[in-house]
Amino acid sequence: MKIYKAKDYNDMSRKAANIISAQVIMKPDCVLGLATGSTPVGAYQQLVKWYEKGDIDFSEVKTVNLDEYKGLPIENDQSYYYFMHENLFDKVNVKPENTNLPNGMEPDAEKECARYEALIQSLGGVDLQLLGLGHNGHIGFNEPGAAFEKETHCVDLQERTIEANKRFFASADDVPRQAYTMGIKTIMMAKKILIVVSGEDKADIVAKAFFGPVTPSVPASILQMHPDVTVVADEAALSKAPC
Ligand code: GLP
Numbered sequence: 001m002k003i004y005k006a007k008d009y010n011d012m013s014r015k016a017a018n019i020i021s022a023q024v025i026m027k028p029d030c031v032l033g034l035a036t037g038s039t040p041v042g043a044y045q046q047l048v049k050w051y052e053k054g055d056i057d058f059s060e061v062k063t064v065n066l067d068e069y070k071g072l073p074i075e076n077d078q079s080y081y082y083f084m085h086e087n088l089f090d091k092v093n094v095k096p097e098n099t100n101l102p103n104g105m106e107p108d109a110e111k112e113c114a115r116y117e118a119l120i121q122s123l124g125g126v127d128l129q130l131l132g133l134g135h136n137g138h139i140g141f142n143e144p145g146a147a148f149e150k151e152t153h154c155v156d157l158q159e160r161t162i163e164a165n166k167r168f169f170a171s172a173d174d175v176p177r178q179a180y181t182m183g184i185k186t187i188m189m190a191k192k193i194l195i196v197v198s199g200e201d202k203a204d205i206v207a208k209a210f211f212g213p214v215t216p217s218v219p220a221s222i223l224q225m226h227p228d229v230t231v232v233a234d235e236a237a238l239s240k241a242p243c
Contacts, residue, residue, distance in 0.1 A: 001210065001224055003231045005238050006104070009198045012234045013042025016196045017128070019230060020047060021056050023128045023192070029060035031120075033129030033182075035140075036065070036080045039196050040132060044087045051092040058094040064120055065101040065158045066131070066140040067181035070154060072104050079104060102152065102180035109154035112180060118187050120186065129190035133197045136160050137209050137218035150183030181185045184222055193226055194231035197233040203240040206233060211241055 006012035007193055019080055020043065025224075038114055072232045074081040081101050100119060106112035120126065131139050137157065138144065143158045151235050155180055157165075166172040187193070209220035210231060224230045233241075 001226075001229045001231060002234065003210065003238075003241075003243060005243070006196045006232055006234045007235050008236075009042055012196055012198050012232050013046055013241040015232045016040070016043040016045035016151060016194060017050070019194050019232070020130065020148055021050060021126065023146055024058065024061055025169045027056065027127060028091065029062070029151060030127040031062045031123045031125065031128040032073075032191055033180075034063050034084065035130045036067070038059075040130060041087055042194065043130075048088065048091045052056045053110060055146065056092075056182065057124055059094055060098075061094055062098040062102060063089075064095060064116075064182075066129075067179050068102040068104040069176040070104050070109070070178040071176050076103075085165070096175050100101040104180065106195065109180070112243060114156060116180065116182075117186065119184075120152075126190035128192045128194060129187060131187070131193060131195040131220075131223075133195060133202060133205060133220055134210065135201065135205055137205050137220045138225075139195075139220045140189060141179040142184050142187075142219045145217060146184060146219055147243060148184045148188075148216060148222055151186050152182050154178055154180055166174055184219060188222065189228055190226075193223060193229045195220070195223065195231050196201075197231065197237040199234070200235045200236040202233075204235050207240040207242075211243075 068080045072079040162175045214221045
């Protein structure tokens with residue numbers, strides 16, 4: 001696990017965007033695993049700027065997103081589909097047919113999860129998976145206690161996650177209670193992983209996830225076992241880490 005300390009959020013975003021951009025330059029038809037949440041927004045903005053300058057080309061890139069709320073239509077501005085279009089897809093030359101997210105409107109969870117998992121396999125797996133880190137150590141929507149061997153599945157969101165995400169909705173009652181997410185096994189099968197973390201409120205979980213024991217109670221701790229993980233975190237997020 002390589003850990004890069006960034007000065008602040010902007011520096012973290014630029015470093016992360018550099019790593020993503022290097023991946024696209026080295027393999028123009030790569031499969032990027034993408035993430036939502038507030039942390040990667042700055043990296044997406046940087047990628048858009050480089051695209052506008054002609055420095056990066058997404059025309060052959062394929063994308064698979066980590067997760068999606070169950071029951072939110074794509075037109076809902078809190079769906080991850082909407083987020084990805086707003087922050088990246090509509091601003092670069094990725095082909096719409098090459099972008100993929102779980103279909104939150106498919107009520108049959110078993111069918112949708114099997115479809116998504118098969119899709120990832122059919123693309124040849126993920127070359128670089130971008131991740132954020134939840135306050136409770138979740139990655140994607142794999143909440144504490146999630147079995148490490150799970151593939152894409154439907155999860156019941158935990159109270160802490162609903163609380164953390166309610167800032168984006170009119171009220172906590174409007175936050176969906178379930179989501180489809182790549183499982184830990186799916187994430188661990190990515191060839192490379194890039195996890196971005198910012199802010200002092202993540203300092204405790206950063207110390208536990210990357211410097212503590214590997215345990216299902218901190219889902220991100222499993223990343224310590226992956227052969228090619230890069231953590232890009234700012235000083236505030238690393239303030240309680242022994243490095
Ligand atoms: C959400 C997403 C995760 C994300 C996490 C952290 O619940 N499902 O993929 O990493 O929250 O979000 P943020 O970056 O806003 O702290």
